[in-house]
Structure formats: structure tokens, C-alpha cells
Amino acid sequence: MGCCSCTVKTKQILVFGIGGGLLVVGLFIGGFMNMIVDSVLSSAMVLREGSLTYEKWIKLPVDLYMEFYMFNVTNSEEYAKDQTIKPILKEMGPYVFREYHGRNILGWNDYNGTVTFQNIRTWQFAPELSSGLEDDLIMTINAVPATLNYLARLMGPVERVFLSSLLTVSGEGMFINKTVRELLFDGYQDPILDVVNKLNTSISIPFKQFGYFVDRNGSETYDGVFNMYTGKDNIELLGTVAKWNYNSSTPYYERPCSDVTGTTGELWGPIRNKNDVGIFAPDICMTLKLKYSGAAELNGLEGYSYLLRDNAFNNSDPEASCTCLQDTDCVPAGLLNVSACRYNAPVFVSRPHFLLSNSSLLDAVEGLKPDPEKHKLRLGLEPTTGAPMFVDARLMLNLLLEPVKHIKMFENLPRRIYFPVFWFNQKAVLSDELSTLAKLVQIAPDVGMGVFFGLAGIGALMLFIGIMLTVRHGWKGSDTQGLIYEN
Structure with missing residues (x-):
């Protein structure tokens, strides 16, 4: 069944649900990205047998x-x-x-x-x-x-x-x-x-x-x-x-x-x-x-x-x-x-x-x-x-x-x-190898915030489009008018 045959209600649920979800998740994770990266990095940095830190400490790279x-x-x-x-x-x-x-x-x-x-x-x-x-x-x-x-x-x-x-x-x-x-x-x-x-x-x-x-x-x-x-x-x-x-x-x-x-x-x-x-x-x-x-x-x-x-x-x-x-x-x-x-x-x-x-x-x-x-x-x-x-x-x-x-x-x-x-x-x-790795770690929070705030932006755009379609009666489906409202 093609998407065009979906009901208006289904389309609204998809647009507002996905858009709202992306907005909420993107804002939440993007806002806490520094804390998330810091927590993950801190756990990875702990010196314990078999860890990357341990291997680098036992034999300095x-x-x-x-x-x-x-x-x-x-x-x-x-x-x-x-x-x-x-x-x-x-x-x-x-x-x-x-x-x-x-x-x-x-x-x-x-x-x-x-x-x-x-x-x-x-x-x-x-x-x-x-x-x-x-x-x-x-x-x-x-x-x-x-x-x-x-x-x-x-x-x-x-x-x-x-x-x-x-x-x-x-x-x-x-x-x-x-x-x-x-x-x-x-x-x-x-x-x-x-x-x-x-x-x-x-x-x-x-x-x-x-x-x-x-x-x-x-x-x-x-x-x-x-x-x-x-x-x-x-x-x-x-x-x-x-x-x-x-x-x-x-x-x-x-x-x-x-x-x-x-x-x-x-x-x-x-x-x-x-x-x-x-x-x-x-x-x-x-x-x-x-x-x-x-x-x-x-x-x-x-x-x-x-x-x-x-x-x-x-x-x-x-x-x-x-x-x-x-x-x-x-x-x-x-x-x-x-x-x-x-x-x-x-x-x-x-x-x-x-x-x-x-x-x-x-x-x-x-x-x-x-x-x-x-x-x-x-x-x-x-x-x-x-x-x-x-x-x-x-x-x-x-x-x-x-x-x-x-x-x-x-x-x-x-x-x-x-x-x-x-x-x-x-x-x-x-070393150059470790310098590159450290650079990636440095930019990880910014990249993460960019990704998740980008998702939040997509979600906000979907919500905006959904709202505009609703206001202008532009939804099209098996029980609606065309995608673009015609006078």
C-alpha cells in the first residue's frame, strides 16, 4: 500500500510523533552531550588490566x-x-x-x-x-x-x-x-x-x-x-x-x-x-x-x-x-x-x-x-x-x-x-597517531551536539510543516482534500 493512501490521522501521527521525538531527543542529548562524552571517556580512561590505558601505560607509545x-x-x-x-x-x-x-x-x-x-x-x-x-x-x-x-x-x-x-x-x-x-x-x-x-x-x-x-x-x-x-x-x-x-x-x-x-x-x-x-x-x-x-x-x-x-x-x-x-x-x-x-x-x-x-x-x-x-x-x-x-x-x-x-x-x-x-x-x-586520537576526543562533544541539535532541527521543521498543513487544511489522504489546498 503506498504512502499516499495513508489516512490523514496516520500521517499526522507520523509527522508530529517523529518530529516531536526528534526534537525532544535531539535537544535532550545535545544539551547533555558534554556530560555524556565525559562519562564515557572517564570510564574508558580508568587504569585496569586489559584496558587501552593499561596497554599504553605498560608500554609507553x-x-x-x-x-x-x-x-x-x-x-x-x-x-x-x-x-x-x-x-x-x-x-x-x-x-x-x-x-x-x-x-x-x-x-x-x-x-x-x-x-x-x-x-x-x-x-x-x-x-x-x-x-x-x-x-x-x-x-x-x-x-x-x-x-x-x-x-x-x-x-x-x-x-x-x-x-x-x-x-x-x-x-x-x-x-x-x-x-x-x-x-x-x-x-x-x-x-x-x-x-x-x-x-x-x-x-x-x-x-x-x-x-x-x-x-x-x-x-x-x-x-x-x-x-x-x-x-x-x-x-x-x-x-x-x-x-x-x-x-x-x-x-x-x-x-x-x-x-x-x-x-x-x-x-x-x-x-x-x-x-x-x-x-x-x-x-x-x-x-x-x-x-x-x-x-x-x-x-x-x-x-x-x-x-x-x-x-x-x-x-x-x-x-x-x-x-x-x-x-x-x-x-x-x-x-x-x-x-x-x-x-x-x-x-x-x-x-x-x-x-x-x-x-x-x-x-x-x-x-x-x-x-x-x-x-x-x-x-x-x-x-x-x-x-x-x-x-x-x-x-x-x-x-x-x-x-x-x-x-x-x-x-x-x-x-x-x-x-x-x-x-x-x-x-x-x-606521537602523530595519539595526537590524531586526542583531536577526535576534543571535537567529539561538538560533533555530537551538532548531530543531535541537527536532529532537533529536523524535528522542529517537521512539526512546523505539520502545523502549517493543519492550519491550511493541506493534508491529503483517503478522506481529505489534496496536499495543497485549492480554493
């Missing part, structure tokens, strides 16, 4: 690199004889390593929506991306004597004299010439370490050989144990660290600097506002606070840009005064004392080239040129999914040299000097 810039001391012999002159530094590198992350899952904790795990990080040298080779020799501060000198400041005179004699007999100097591979991941044998570890002294050094990242490549235990929210109960907490090494605070700083907060830097929940964000960094046993700095853009993907707060390493600032350790003098602005976190070695962290630091730090050496564009720590986040768009985690490692009475190698230093050793950039950029 982005290229991650660690770039090292080493400082070679070009006047080491002169400086070792006369510490009143300035050491001259020459930056070498970058020496680039591909970085891979794995996980050792220790348990899923449904009672509080967290997962307990260990990070497994491995590095492989990438010669094609580097400006130098792993076998390049670097003349740098001899970290083992510098560490013993730092520990000696808390010893009595007799222990100091013994330690000084040990340094003299060993033939160690203030500087050492080692390859990049030895200084970073491979490590090297040091005669003093062998002796100190065999003697019954108050000095405790938990290494058989020295290297700034020795015993770390592929280690399950080095970064500690993380307890992290999965987003099950609150998607905004996704990736946030609840505890580190089974504690909600660290023993290395005063509160609130000791509080374990922020994310691991890999997973983020949706960003609802432009407040500060935090990344918990186990290397410094503390959360780095980053402030919103404006809009970010990557291949057409829009997001938020963040920078490390200016006062992050300024313990004279009330917000950062909790980084001033109780057993030492507060350090100049621009430095963070991480010695307690790093086995009591005299390690101090700063921005590369002493960017935004006290001028005395830069004046003590030659060869540094701080550049905000090259040396700032920055982060870009896509707010809807929390996906990191780009990361440039740039920090510099410095060793403290200071005069300590009875330690012959260092007692003639005229003042403290925070000696730059290297700076690094942990770098990552969101």
Missing part, C-alpha cells in the same frame, strides 16, 4: 629520550693547584639515550582504587642522535673524594686525618678523566671505595663501583615502590601517586615539601582547571610544582603549557623554605639540596646553566650561558584526556666542594663551589 650534556673541565690541572682561579667548563654532547619504561605490578588495591608497582627503566645509547660517542673522555670532578670530604664535615679531627691520609695514599686527585659510559651507566672501579667498604668506619657507601646511574639500567628496585590511583573512584586522580615506598611523605625535607603528591608524569586525569600541577620525581625524592603558562599547540592539537615554578629551588621563598635541610646551611637560591636523598653524597640540583639562580653560582665558573628557551623545564598537557603533549624535564647535577679542616685535598678551597657535572633533558613528544 611515545618515543622517550634522555639527553646528557657533560661538562669537561679544560683547566683542571691549574685549578687543582690554585682554587682561587675559576674552573673553565666546556659543554659536550648531547649524548642521547633511548629510554624505555616497564612495570612490575605488585598488586591491585580495589579498596582504595590504587595499583602498587615498580618502575623498570632501561636506556640504550643512540649514536645517530648524539653529538659524540660513549667513549668520549670527560675531565670532571672526582665524585668519590668529594663525597668523602662532604661526609668528613661531621667527623672528628682524628677521623678526618685518617681519611685525608687515605686520599693521599690512594693517589686520587680532585679531578678524574673517564668516558661518558663510565660516568653514567657502566661505572668504574675506585680504589677508595674498595678500602672504605672493607674498613669498619662510620662511612657507609652502598656501591662497589661508581657511576651516576650505575646499577640503575633495568633495575626493578632503584626507583622505589609506587602506589598510584587508577581513577576508578575519581578519574581526576588518575596517575596521582598516593604513596612512595609505602609512605605518604619522605624523610628528606620538611612539610609540605616532603608530601608525596603529583603524578608520575606518564598518566594524568582530565585537567579541569589551570591550577599548578605536580610531578613526583624519585631522583630528588620530591614533587616538582609546575605553573600554568599559557596555551600549548602540537600539530594542531591544543592544550595547556606548564613551566617549573620560578621559586622551585629558592629556599628563601616561604613556599620553598621546607627544602632547607636542618643539618646544613641553606643553599643559595637556584639550588636544591638532595644529598639526603642521594646516599649523603654532596649532590645539588639546579636548572641547567644555573638559570634563574643566585648570581654567585654562575660567577664561580666560566663557560655557562643560561638560556630560558634551551634550559627551562616545560610540560604540555591535552586537558580532555590528560595526555602529555610534550615534556622537557631539564635539570643540572652539581657537586659541592667545600673546605674541610684536615682534609688536605680540599682544605685550601677559598669558598664553597657548586661544581656543574652535567645536565640532562628527559624528552618526549606525543
Whole structure:
């Protein structure tokens, strides 16, 4: 039976029913589209075994690199004889390593929506991306004597004299010439370490050989144990660290600097506002606070840009005064004392080239040129999914040299000097594939609202036509006049 044979009542029911239905459904769903998409996305983002988030977390789908810039001391012999002159530094590198992350899952904790795990990080040298080779020799501060000198400041005179004699007999100097591979991941044998570890002294050094990242490549235990929210109960907490090494605070700083907060830097929940964000960094046993700095853009993907707060390493600032350790003098602005976190070695962290630091730090050496564009720590986040768009985690490692009475190698230093050793950039950029996916997620609410409001428009048009036909008596059917009313 053709449509033209339908009764007027049937046609009216169809027009007004379908039109009204489309109008109501379109307005309702279109009006709540943002909430619907947000609910679906939040459910999909929860970290659980077998989910897409889990697969991307277990094996990061982005290229991650660690770039090292080493400082070679070009006047080491002169400086070792006369510490009143300035050491001259020459930056070498970058020496680039591909970085891979794995996980050792220790348990899923449904009672509080967290997962307990260990990070497994491995590095492989990438010669094609580097400006130098792993076998390049670097003349740098001899970290083992510098560490013993730092520990000696808390010893009595007799222990100091013994330690000084040990340094003299060993033939160690203030500087050492080692390859990049030895200084970073491979490590090297040091005669003093062998002796100190065999003697019954108050000095405790938990290494058989020295290297700034020795015993770390592929280690399950080095970064500690993380307890992290999965987003099950609150998607905004996704990736946030609840505890580190089974504690909600660290023993290395005063509160609130000791509080374990922020994310691991890999997973983020949706960003609802432009407040500060935090990344918990186990290397410094503390959360780095980053402030919103404006809009970010990557291949057409829009997001938020963040920078490390200016006062992050300024313990004279009330917000950062909790980084001033109780057993030492507060350090100049621009430095963070991480010695307690790093086995009591005299390690101090700063921005590369002493960017935004006290001028005395830069004046003590030659060869540094701080550049905000090259040396700032920055982060870009896509707010809807929390996906990191780009990361440039740039920090510099410095060793403290200071005069300590009875330690012959260092007692003639005229003042403290925070000696730059290297700076690094942990770098990552969101892949094109994930950028495209994030763009689709960004526009999904607008597309959805367009579709459903479009349906509502069609429904409204059908109602309007139906009303006009009714008013003008234009319905046509087996018991009506023509479609268009004729006078």
C-alpha cells in the first residue's frame, strides 16, 4: 500500500510523533552531550588490566629520550693547584639515550582504587642522535673524594686525618678523566671505595663501583615502590601517586615539601582547571610544582603549557623554605639540596646553566650561558584526556666542594663551589597517531551536539510543516482534500 493512501490521522501521527521525538531527543542529548562524552571517556580512561590505558601505560607509545650534556673541565690541572682561579667548563654532547619504561605490578588495591608497582627503566645509547660517542673522555670532578670530604664535615679531627691520609695514599686527585659510559651507566672501579667498604668506619657507601646511574639500567628496585590511583573512584586522580615506598611523605625535607603528591608524569586525569600541577620525581625524592603558562599547540592539537615554578629551588621563598635541610646551611637560591636523598653524597640540583639562580653560582665558573628557551623545564598537557603533549624535564647535577679542616685535598678551597657535572633533558613528544586520537576526543562533544541539535532541527521543521498543513487544511489522504489546498 503506498504512502499516499495513508489516512490523514496516520500521517499526522507520523509527522508530529517523529518530529516531536526528534526534537525532544535531539535537544535532550545535545544539551547533555558534554556530560555524556565525559562519562564515557572517564570510564574508558580508568587504569585496569586489559584496558587501552593499561596497554599504553605498560608500554609507553611515545618515543622517550634522555639527553646528557657533560661538562669537561679544560683547566683542571691549574685549578687543582690554585682554587682561587675559576674552573673553565666546556659543554659536550648531547649524548642521547633511548629510554624505555616497564612495570612490575605488585598488586591491585580495589579498596582504595590504587595499583602498587615498580618502575623498570632501561636506556640504550643512540649514536645517530648524539653529538659524540660513549667513549668520549670527560675531565670532571672526582665524585668519590668529594663525597668523602662532604661526609668528613661531621667527623672528628682524628677521623678526618685518617681519611685525608687515605686520599693521599690512594693517589686520587680532585679531578678524574673517564668516558661518558663510565660516568653514567657502566661505572668504574675506585680504589677508595674498595678500602672504605672493607674498613669498619662510620662511612657507609652502598656501591662497589661508581657511576651516576650505575646499577640503575633495568633495575626493578632503584626507583622505589609506587602506589598510584587508577581513577576508578575519581578519574581526576588518575596517575596521582598516593604513596612512595609505602609512605605518604619522605624523610628528606620538611612539610609540605616532603608530601608525596603529583603524578608520575606518564598518566594524568582530565585537567579541569589551570591550577599548578605536580610531578613526583624519585631522583630528588620530591614533587616538582609546575605553573600554568599559557596555551600549548602540537600539530594542531591544543592544550595547556606548564613551566617549573620560578621559586622551585629558592629556599628563601616561604613556599620553598621546607627544602632547607636542618643539618646544613641553606643553599643559595637556584639550588636544591638532595644529598639526603642521594646516599649523603654532596649532590645539588639546579636548572641547567644555573638559570634563574643566585648570581654567585654562575660567577664561580666560566663557560655557562643560561638560556630560558634551551634550559627551562616545560610540560604540555591535552586537558580532555590528560595526555602529555610534550615534556622537557631539564635539570643540572652539581657537586659541592667545600673546605674541610684536615682534609688536605680540599682544605685550601677559598669558598664553597657548586661544581656543574652535567645536565640532562628527559624528552618526549606525543606521537602523530595519539595526537590524531586526542583531536577526535576534543571535537567529539561538538560533533555530537551538532548531530543531535541537527536532529532537533529536523524535528522542529517537521512539526512546523505539520502545523502549517493543519492550519491550511493541506493534508491529503483517503478522506481529505489534496496536499495543497485549492480554493
